Amino acid sequence: MGAPVGVGIIGAGNISDQYLRNLTAFPDVRVLAIGDLLEDRAREQAAKYGVPRAGGVDLVLGDPDIEIVVNLTIPAVHVEVSEAILAAGKHVWTEKPIGVDRASSLRMLEKADAAGLRVGVAPDTVLGPGVQTAKRAIARGDIGRPLFAQTTFQWQGPEIFHPNPAFLYAVGGGPLLDMGPYYVSALVHVFGPVAAVAAVGLRATDSRVVQVGPLAGQEFPVEIPSTVSVLTQFEQGGQASSLYSTDSPLLRQGIVEITGTEGTLVIPDPNTFGGPITITRPLAEMIVPPAPVVQEIVEVEQEGVLAGRGLGLLDMVRSIRAGRPHVATGRFGYHVLDTLLSIEESVESGAFVPVQSTIDAVGSIPADFDPYAATL
Template identity: 60%
Template sequence: MTKTGPVGVGFIGTGMISDTYLEHLTRFPDVRVLILGDLDESRAAAQAAKHGVPESGSAADVLAHPDVEIVVNLTIPAVHAEVASAAIAAGKNVWTEKPISVDRQSGIDLLAQAAAAGLRVGVAPDTVLGPGVQTARRAIARGDIGVPLSAQTVMQYAGPDIFHPNPEFLFARGAGPLFDMGPYYVTTLISIFGAVTRVGAVGSQARAIRTVLAGDRAGTEFAVEVPTHVNAIAQFDGGGVSQSVFSFDSPLARTGFVEITGTEGTLVVPDPNMFTGEVKITRAVSSVDAFRGETEWEIVPTTGVEAGRGLGVLDMARAIRSGGTHIATGELGYHVLDTLVSIDESVQTGAMVDVESTVADIPLVPEDWDPFAATIDAR
């Protein structure tokens, strides 16, 4: 029987990031958050009470809930594929935090399982659906900087151990600056330049042992399993190229830096870890003043309704009811993973690596898309 009305949503994982998802998903009229589940059921209950969610319990309770159509998977990266697979086996569509998995094969298997079951997989980040990146993409599509040629991105700071009370998983396999923060930047670049075809990278690790610096566990030491600084270059299907820094080793914080250079100008994209921000363009000038840092900027007016995490879940929910295709698909999530794994392989081998997967061009969000509008019949 075809379901109608707002789409039922359940969460597995109610850690730090669940707050921002819940703040938005509980305000979107086209979805209903019905139940929260966690290994720590008391934490799930506390989050349910905080955000007005009617039920809480275990992961099994979420999977067994008859009205849950989308499971939001906010577990640690090492079990993303396992939890998503369990959701699909239970007959649920799944939205998973990035990355889709920590290795290629489990990502491939997950997409095959979903396809066989006729279910959907969506993968974070959904920041690319926000007004910031969308405004930048529309400017590029209009030809505001001519033909886009190259990009530079930087994400560097001292690392999440300075603020996270349980940072170990962010330095474990499937995380580190490349897999934790890389998806925001790589997804943004793919949405602008198309699929990645080839990558090269070098990496390093400042310290083999880190120390928790925040919370009740401050002073606890833990082992680092991954490179904590990566410099990567990429080539895209359409001919564009990029260079990127991903680092948890820098005392100088510099994050959210994305510049796209075209034949007629350079465009600054807002922080891809955020949903909005200022888009601005500078154009080529003949004056020597350009070499003295006297850059003239043109501000591009931001369009779209500001919201936050949960946009990808909402987009999937609306697509489930309409029969359309959601934007942040599992295929996009897998191509991002394949790119990140290829970068990691290049760090390990010192060789350029071809990215075997591909993905179709990522559509723009309609300009009149409003997450706070009720577009699904409430019956």
């Protein structure tokens, strides 16, 4: 109490830079150790960011000064690593998704509950000023009653930038499981829990080729649908249509539009922490071509301090110290996973699939939340 919280990291791969850049700048946490199966990679990251200790996974799990461990491993082993963290008596912050199947993910959450430990789940982008400001605007009634949403994520795929993209096309990956958590999380923050989904999907090719890095030219299999179109029904009313694709030469990402009875709100890319927020009002009168269509567009001022990955962990740290719930809970992450797996099942069955899990009202990040303030 009264001091920064000790944090460890397991997984020193591609995304660890984003976490380390921010966590080493937040006064309320102190990154004490990095562990990886490739110990030299862990040591390189530790040296780069001034982290005092690095080596294997056991180094992190056995450190008595570490209270929370960040799980940055590949999705297929998220649950295994999270359970090891819990067994070591430490809280878990895990990259998304929480797991790749319901049974093991739920078992891990039950173990956390039994041990009195917390689980937090990415993405925490939706906790940034962008989505949170938009969420407050909706709560104020700025667009009236929310009716429906449209989201789009389409491009040609991560093999053009990622040095080892095969896991993104394996079970637990793909545009749905890799990018879906951002969009589903944003929608659940606005509309509440998902009731049912329907989807169709396709796989454009059975294999892909690495485009960059030391593995360039290497072919790898595509195990999942690379394009998925989704219809979503929410428990509290409202619906959404979403596209997830890595088969499109046309780049259209980060599109989240929420239409209410009094306007359409454009939310920033849920894979980022902030951005422009606008509300388009209904036409005041009929526009007859060739006269240009001019509509009232209102800019919503973004509230809050812009940071980056690690924001959800920081909220968890402060919440633990204050004895209150954190926002990006394990149960929230499980509901998102349950929704995504239900979408996969709908692709296979061709029918609407009910989402079995539900969650209570989703918390919010206050507008005055400052990641760079020392509060502990």
